[in-house]
Amino acid sequence: MATIEQKGMYRTFPRSGKDVSFTHYCPGCGHGIINKLIAEACAELGLQDRTIFVDPVGCGVFTYYYWDAAHISAAHGRASAAATGACRARPDAVTIAYQGDGDLGAIGFNNAFQAASRGERFGCIFVNNSLYGMTGGQMAPTTLDGETTTTTPFGRDPALTGHPLHVCEVFSQLKAPVYIARVSVADTRRIMQAKQAIRKVFEIERDGRGYALLEILAPCPTNFKMSPDKAAAFCMNEMEKEFPLGVFRDETREPLAVRPVPRAASCRELFAEKDAVPAAADDPAFPERRFKFAGYGGQGILSLGLCIAEAARLERRHTLWFPSYGPEQRGGSANCSVVVSGTPIGSPTVEHPDVLVCMNRPAYERFVGDVKKGGTVVVDETVPVEVQPPEGVSLVRWPAIRMAEEFGVPKAANTMMLAALKKFKLTGLSDASLEEALVASFRKKPELGEKNRELLRRAESGARS
Amino acid sequence: MVIVDKDNCKGCGRCVAACPKKCLEIGEELNSMGIKSVKYKGEGCVSCGICFYNCPEPYALRIEK
Numbered sequence: 001m002a003t004i005e006q007k008g009m010y011r012t013f014p015r016s017g018k019d020v021s022f023t024h025y026c027p028g029c030g031h032g033i034i035n036k037l038i039a040e041a042c043a044e045l046g047l048q049d050r051t052i053f054v055d056p057v058g059c060g061v062f063t064y065y066y067w068d069a070a071h072i073s074a075a076h077g078r079a080s081a082a083a084t085g086a087c088r089a090r091p092d093a094v095t096i097a098y099q100g101d102g103d104l105g106a107i108g109f110n111n112a113f114q115a116a117s118r119g120e121r122f123g124c125i126f127v128n129n130s131l132y133g134m135t136g137g138q139m140a141p142t143t144l145d146g147e148t149t150t151t152t153p154f155g156r157d158p159a160l161t162g163h164p165l166h167v168c169e170v171f172s173q174l175k176a177p178v179y180i181a182r183v184s185v186a187d188t189r190r191i192m193q194a195k196q197a198i199r200k201v202f203e204i205e206r207d208g209r210g211y212a213l214l215e216i217l218a219p220c221p222t223n224f225k226m227s228p229d230k231a232a233a234f235c236m237n238e239m240e241k242e243f244p245l246g247v248f249r250d251e252t253r254e255p256l257a258v259r260p261v262p263r264a265a266s267c268r269e270l271f272a273e274k275d276a277v278p279a280a281a282d283d284p285a286f287p288e289r290r291f292k293f294a295g296y297g298g299q300g301i302l303s304l305g306l307c308i309a310e311a312a313r314l315e316r317r318h319t320l321w322f323p324s325y326g327p328e329q330r331g332g333s334a335n336c337s338v339v340v341s342g343t344p345i346g347s348p349t350v351e352h353p354d355v356l357v358c359m360n361r362p363a364y365e366r367f368v369g370d371v372k373k374g375g376t377v378v379v380d381e382t383v384p385v386e387v388q389p390p391e392g393v394s395l396v397r398w399p400a401i402r403m404a405e406e407f408g409v410p411k412a413a414n415t416m417m418l419a420a421l422k423k424f425k426l427t428g429l430s431d432a433s434l435e436e437a438l439v440a441s442f443r444k445k446p447e448l449g450e451k452n453r454e455l456l457r458r459a460e461s462g463a464r465s
Numbered sequence: 466m467v468i469v470d471k472d473n474c475k476g477c478g479r480c481v482a483a484c485p486k487k488c489l490e491i492g493e494e495l496n497s498m499g500i501k502s503v504k505y506k507g508e509g510c511v512s513c514g515i516c517f518y519n520c521p522e523p524y525a526l527r528i529e530k
Contacts, residue, residue, distance in 0.1 A: 039523070
């Protein structure tokens with residue numbers, strides 16, 4: 001016995017803690033009709049096990065209760081962004097974003113538009129009912145000129161709020177989409193056309209052809225403040241004047257062209273080096289050390305922190321380097337935090353350092369009070385010490401800037417500071433690793449690497465402690 | 466023939482308007498949601514399925530041929 005019945009949906013919907021088999025949609029809602037067509041197309045094409053639906057915020061939010069396939073719920077307007085991630089992570093999946101006109105047309109427009117421009121491999125089913133439904137019938141970008149909504153009680157005035165946004169027409173300016181169409185679910189003929197178009201979107205995504213946009217005009221009897229039949233008539237008689245139905249682009253008649261899956265470089269590729277060091281090894285016996293380096297931008301503060309982190313990496317310690325600086329390339333204040341640990345590190349920020357290195361007065365006065373008891377502050381000797389470190393914190397005044405000038409390399413003050421850290425054994429890292437990291441930091445200018453190694457050794461032996 | 470599950474019907478009347486044979490109507494009886502739901506007049510259905518596709522609810526109507 002042949003039957004016509006719902007396919008592709010769960011039999012019951014566990015909303016509000018109880019199983020029901022009716023939707024949350026208002027009587028006569030276009031979403032309900034569209035939801036049924038989508039579930040049917042997905043099931044009839046045998047794609048339920050391959051489909052990822054990206055659900056919107058808006059009246060369509062509960063589709064995960066209905067469609068029997070995988071779901072991701074996106075933040076308001078972000079369904080196309082989430083779908084981009086989904087289709088890139090799972091190029092074998094059929095990814096379908098379901099969005100409304102408030103969601104896609106307003107806050108999420110750029111997300112959707114850029115995804116279409118990139119030709120992402122997902123289908124966007126865009127329900128246009130000319131207003132924000134779920135929030136109470138406010139004006140949306142798609143509201144018709146003169147249409148009454150709760151925020152346009154005298155009708156939409158184009159002089160005040162502009163004209164309706166034609167999403168299909170705008171997206172048709174883009175090169176990448178393979179299919180763009182507008183259909184409606186206002187009457188039987190239109191529903192059958194919508195059914196075919198929805199099926200087509202699934203086929204496009206099944207075959208990996210690229211981006212498809214299907215706009216569906218839908219009645220919202222509740223917010224139109226009309227009976228379901230009058231709301232459907234409004235869709236046909238008023239909305240279609242502004243939003244004509246039709247196919248704006250259909251490249252699916254072309255020979256099957258599978259859109260290449262975008263290939264992003266992996267972290268392994270990006271960070272692979274000839275001298276690649278194996279990943280950090282756990283060593284709970286190694287005491288965690290937290291460092292803060294601070295000074296003016298241009299004093300090599302960030303590089304000095306990076307050098308410590310690199311030395312830690314060479315020793316297969318867990319390490320994080322975290323810079324903080326203003327918009328200036330030179331002269332602004334800059335600092336960085338470095339954590340070196342024997343176990344994985346939770347946060348890269350350092351509020352209470354074991355070792356604080358300061359190249360100037362503002363940095364010293366800002367951070368000296370934060371140093372942990374038992375810790376050490378290394379400060380350039382040019383910095384006047386009017387503020388004393390907290391009790392139990394040792395202070396080293398070190399002539400980094402003067403030595404760098406005496407050696408004729410004023411820019412090497414940070415290397416001079418490294419000499420202090422090395423000399424006083426403040427890093428917990430070996431001398432060899434510190435030197436290797438210093439040389440490695442000049443790998444683009446190898447002659448400077450060896451020069452700095454020499455400066456480092458001279459500073460260590462020459463300076464008074 | 467159309468089969469109505471009246472407890473899943475919200476009485477919107479879209480099927481009534483769409484039925485080419487005019488064999489559906491909104492009944493007087495209230496369903497479990499307190500709604501006057503659709504009912505089959507008892508004759509005329511040709512099992513075309515138009516009511517099913519016009520209905521926003523997945524399980525209010527089905528056609529058994």
